[in-house]
Each structure stands twice: as structure tokens, then as C-alpha cells.
Amino acid sequence: QSDQLCFNVSNTVTSYWPNRNIQEHKIDDHMCYASLHWLDHVCAASRDEIVRLLTVLETFFVGPKFLFWLEALSAIGFSRNVGAILKEIEMILSHPWSPQYDKLESFIRSAIQFVDDCAPVLHASPPHIYLSALAFCPPSSAVYLHCASYFPNLARPLRHSTYLSHSSQPSQLPLTATFSSDGSYVVVGFDNGEVRAWDMASDRLILKDPSPVSAMAFSADGCYLVWGCENGSLHLRNVSTGSFVHGPLNLQGLAPSAVSAVAMVRFSPDGGRFMACTRKDVLSIWCSTT
CATH class of the missing domain: 2.130.10.10 (YVTN repeat-like/Quinoprotein amine dehydrogenase)
Incomplete structure (x- = not known):
């Protein structure tokens, strides 16, 4: 399903309509299942297989695919599951038997902060994951560093306030x-x-x-x-x-x-x-x- 996970995977036609005003997003059952349960399959795998999957995850997840995944979960009404999934990945990465995945670990830490800061946006509207959440993400965040360049026409604030x-x-x-x-x-x-x-x-x-x-x-x-x-x-x-x-x-x-x-x-x-x-x-x- 990774090839189908793309920008506007939710097929949303306008950013002006929140999820509550959209009767149904056009996401097929396979994508819904994969978006919700991929981590369950990782956790059920053998230790060697988990290590292999983490290597794949670092290549696949660090970048805009992360935002596309958030979009899918927002569209099907499960954006509140994101934090728990990310924290589970963080816990797996902390195991002594897990190799060092510096880029993935840094990204997951920033991703947890990103979804905590932008939870109302993730719940309300898939397009605003990009238009609002990413736009106001601090430039020092790994999420911003690995995702923003894929959206060059995104409006940006003149300055960010840490306060x-x-x-x-x-x-x-x-x-x-x-x-x-x-x-x-x-x-x-x-x-x-x-x-x-x-x-x-x-x-x-x-x-x-x-x-x-x-x-x-x-x-x-x-x-x-x-x-x-x-x-x-x-x-x-x-x-x-x-x-x-x-x-x-x-x-x-x-x-x-x-x-x-x-x-x-x-x-x-x-x-x-x-x-x-x-x-x-x-x-x-x-x-x-x-």
C-alpha cells in the first residue's frame, strides 16, 4: 500500500470543509487497514524481521509519506491514534537489541511533538495538515526539515515564536x-x-x-x-x-x-x-x- 500513500490520499476537494462536513472520504479498505494496523504487524514479527522493517521504515517514513499517513488517518477519523503509534515506535527503537537509527529516532521525536502541537488540526481537516500544521512547524523540527521542501509553494509565517x-x-x-x-x-x-x-x-x-x-x-x-x-x-x-x-x-x-x-x-x-x-x-x- 505504500505506493498508494500519496498527497491528497483522502481525495479532499477543498480545504474549507472540515471532516465533520464531509460525508465520506474516498479511501479504500486496504489503505484504511494498512494505515491503522501496520505497526501491529511489525510488533508481531520476529526480532530479526523487526530490525529489517525498521530499516525500511527509516527510508519510507522519514519524509512526506509521514504526512500522507497522517492525512489518511485524519480522513478516516483515527488521527487520535497517531500519538500512541509513534510512541510505540519510539519504544521499539529504545530496545538494546535495536540498531542505531539516528535519523528515524530524531524524526519520531519531532513527529510526536508535531502531532501533540497540531492535534486539533489533524482531527479537523486533512488539507490543513499541510496548510496549517506543517506551515507553522518550527524550522528546527525534523518534520519540517524532511518534509517542507516537498511543498515549495506552502505559505510560511514571517517568523516563529517559541513562546x-x-x-x-x-x-x-x-x-x-x-x-x-x-x-x-x-x-x-x-x-x-x-x-x-x-x-x-x-x-x-x-x-x-x-x-x-x-x-x-x-x-x-x-x-x-x-x-x-x-x-x-x-x-x-x-x-x-x-x-x-x-x-x-x-x-x-x-x-x-x-x-x-x-x-x-x-x-x-x-x-x-x-x-x-x-x-x-x-x-x-x-x-x-x-
């Missing part, structure tokens, strides 16, 4: 993001209250606030950043100097039941004022300088 690649834990989910007007900064707010700004060359921490950030906006000149939090507070910061201008600002005179998360913040065109609107439709306007 974002480690921010997918439940305690650090991105809630809101915005660019400065000139595109020199991008800011992301996380549900643990952390705000990070990237100057498109290197990232730096702006703030760690005790309340999750719910809305952000830059002034027209890109010098100031205002953000609102789930607890209804507002913060204004000078992006260039990193210093606080105001904050935390709170709506005074409201009953506790009227205080709610900030849903939107905006600057006036001249940057002299900013407004905030809460989820309970309370609107406030503030002076940026006093």
Missing part, C-alpha cells in the same frame, strides 16, 4: 489579539491574564495581570495600548517605553451586579480619548492623558 508554541496549555489560551496601526507590534492576551507584545523581531512581556484579558486596542500612532479585563478593569500603557499611563481603571458608582467583563475598547482618531464597553452594555469614555 506561542508553548502556550497551548489550558491555563494559557489566547483570548484576544490586535496589531498596531503600522504593523510593527502584535499583541496577544491570554486567559491567565498575561499580555505579550511582539515587535516582529523579538517578543517581550508587557504585563501579567491578575484578571484574564478580554479586549485590546492600539492608538492610531501605535504608541499606546489599552486593554480591558474580565473583571471590568482597564489598563493603558505606553508601548515604546513600557510604562503604565493609567491602570487599573474601574467604573465607579456601579453596583457590583452591573460590573462585567470589558467586551470592546477603542481609541479616538487623535488618541486623546478611549472608550470601553462592557458585556452588560455599560459604556465609558476616558481621557488618555489625565
